[in-house]
Amino acid sequence: MAKGKKQPKRILIVGGGYVGLYTALGLQKKLRSLEASVTVVDPQPHMTYQPFLPEAAAGSIEPRHVVVPLRNVLRRCHVLTGRVTKIDHATKTATVESLDGHTELVEYDLLISALGSVSRLLPIPGLEERGIGFKTVGEAIYLRNHVLSRLDQAATTADPELRRKMLSFVVIGGGYAGVEALAELEDMARYAIRYYEGISAKDMRWVLVEASNRIMPEVSAKMGVYTVKVLEKRGIQVFLDTRAKSLENGHVVLDDGTEFDADTIIWTAGVKANPMLANTDLPLDQRGRVRCTAELQIEGLADAWAAGDNAAVPDLSRTTEDPTATCSPSAQHAVRQAKRLVPNVLAALRGKKQKPYVHKYQGSVASLGLYKGVTDVLGVIRLKGFLAWGLHRAYHLSRMPTFNRKVRIMFDWLGAFVFRREVISMGQIQDPKTEFTRAAKS
Template sequence: MAAVKSQPTRIVIVGGGYVGMYTALGLQSKLRSGEASVTVIDPQPHMTYQPFLPEAAAGSIEPRHVVVPLRKVLKRCHVLTGRATRIEHARKTVTVELVDGHVEEVEYDVLVSALGAISRTLPIPGLPEVGIGMKTIGEAIYLRNHVLSRLDQAASTDDAELRARLLSFVVIGGGFAGIETLAELEDMARFALRYYENLKPEDMNWVLVEATGRIMPEVSERLGVWTVQALEKRGIKVYLDTRVKSLEGGHVALDDGTEFDSDTIIWTAGMKANPMLRDTDLPLDERGRVRCTAAMQVEGLPGVWAAGDCSAVPDLSRTEEDPKATCVPNAQHAIRQSKLLSKNIIASLRGKEPKQYFHKYLGSVAGLGLYKGVADVFGLRFKGIIAWFMHRSYHVMFMPTFNRKFRVLSDWTLALVLRREAVALGQINDPHADFVRAVHS
């Protein structure tokens, strides 16, 4: 009697960001035919390379080129465009709310939690109404159009008070995301002002507010001080050890007594674990991240894996100084964890031991606008055009797929020769408005 062929192992990856997409890519390239099926669940049909969001917002890169279509690259995987709302490992099911609104349960044999972090907000009056995040490609596009449209409005008014409000731009949070967003947008706006006869760079009021005593804690304190000085030379006001008390109606009130009005308030003050993890039976740490071993296996749950921002993977490079140290949620760890994770899953499927994740921190790079940057690599510090080149080289190297690498390099080359475009496409925020006016005219 012929043996009954066993069903392929069902692998479900919750999250289609860098970790989720690269884990799926690794699996589809290494799995044998019929060995396993791979399903990727994410609310968006694309992966966003977040380190390039500031440059996309500033017009140095075409926004479509910093996203990778999941269905295009994951040809041997199933892609479900929907939001995972619950994980019940006891039943080995993931509850998914799909884009058409219906809910279904997806069963699995192997689960990968690759959820990304979300913005960490504070109970500041007015923040939900006026704050703008910087975590998605939609927010990057919106910010670009928003900033340029404020220049258009400011150039069109004789009201000095309104003009001051329109030309005040605030970034709250001095981490990498905040500094790069601030620097890139200010650089773009400064470039755009050459086309406005009645506006000057000194008319703009760019402000950074940071609650701690330094910016970019990932780099050396000395380099952080240099960055603050470089920003201040550009006319940017930097408030350290300062907290925001209120943002109601766009009126910014700081705890040092400073008050002013702004039409652009960008929130980049930290991240937190995805709250969906609270609706799971996975073990979580005090910060809401999934507890893992150094091999990225979820503690006490065979067949369950986690990596990226919402995982508490032990940082073996720091265990001597801190035995409880876990990997910080940054792109450097996400990139390297994803490459090992697919290999570990396959090793486990084939009865082999998975390898422990070990990565020693190499340093950090940050762009501060065109030809400007800072870098702290292998203990060596760089600034200016050399650091800017290192920043771009590092991130284009890790940009997924040759297609996207080539498109990003093409964007940079064209911008170098033809300069960037500084025009607001405000209609995309309400594309139906003109048609409605035409109907009622």
């Protein structure tokens, strides 16, 4: 290289979720030649569009189509499949543990923290052993197979208590993830159970447990009440202002005295910032998130940014009522912050002024199963039923990265509409070696 020639800046994006993928996509499109290189590090080789996980679990969408392969779409970026275990910003290095266990130091000039969040577990006896999360495509596939396999077991047992346990399903957490997972899975099971002799839809028990006094705080209180009524009309029990005390051996004990057995316990009661952030020298708030300015820069650092669930970004739409308000961990914020993050990083590279992230509430959409939904647009237009469900699908389809995935999902929906959804349990996926081992022993 010629003497004095400017070296390209090395941008390291830690995390390949919403923020990581969208930011990398934007940068690879807008960076000038030799202006900077971009490296993305994530334990998974794909990004998961989590709002479509309920439909993937219910069989309306092929699970492969709700994930975006990083190497496929980030062709001008370096993609490392590994886990960042430490960030030392003072020396501009990140420690990456690869899949085979070896570690290496990755040097950088600019850092973007997009580590996202993980499930926030509470010290409830039995939760770790019996609970099933709902944040990954693997968990969505597992839950689909698990629910359908419970129907198989219930249909083949003569023990009424065991049947009752197999047909009891509990979702703990009444936010978007919990309500949509519950609604889609119940809808799928209700459709599937027609093929089973000896059991019917009325034999199933679906329960939603929420610690606060309302579900889906993202929509208006009126729409939340409507959603509860819709769920209860379908026979789903909704417990508000109620907490789980114990889940040991599948025996659910609620703090209002309710007790019953359930073989399926789904945990969606909140998230927390990725705990790896504690192993960095970045400034964190009391909730373990990276403290940021409104421009998404990490406080006190001119060459580092953060966005999404792992970032405490001032919510400028609420500062008049609460000067300390920060953006909530949600897909909407993650996607929008990534769009603001790209021009801000480019501005920093080119010596220009960065702009703050300003969020304006535009509305919320939620699916309550096939052809059912609720929508709250700008707090003014509130839709229910089929129209709201269609708007939910249209909104999330527009946010799904890549034209390829959009088309595949549309064909999935078309196929499900024409031929109806598949209700096949592929439980062997959970333990593919069982039959091979049995054959070896015979």
